[in-house]
Amino acid sequence: MRLGALIIALTLLSACGQKAQLKPLAGETLPPAPFGAEVQPDADDLLQVAPQAAPERSTELRTRSEEREDDPFDLPPE
Known part of the structure; x- marks a missing residue:
């Protein structure tokens, strides 16, 4: 049980670090121009x-x- 969970976790972790060119899946195309x-x-x-x-x-962000x-438009409700 633990070995299976470890293998799954390592597989998911290795997929996160993939550095390859992105391309569409087989049978799919990029969106039209x-x-x-x-x-x-x-x-x-x-x-x-x-x-x-x-x-x-x-x-510029305020520093203090x-x-x-x-505000002349900050009027109380009537």
């Missing part, structure tokens, strides 16, 4: 994150606590 694209992207191109999906932070400025 986007409308208007001249070439179909390969697996590496599809894994790249677009800048709009993960934009860089453009605001500061008082908020008065």
Whole structure:
């Protein structure tokens, strides 16, 4: 029982560290090319994150606590 669990755990662990080119399974294809694209992207191109999906932070983070400025639109409910 323990030996079987150990073999399964080692097999799963070795699959996590696989460093090989990604390719579709047998009988499967990559998604079709986007409308208007001249070439179909390969697996590496599809894994790249677009800048709009993960934009860089453009605001400076506050490093210390500061008082908020008065908000003229912060009105009490009527």
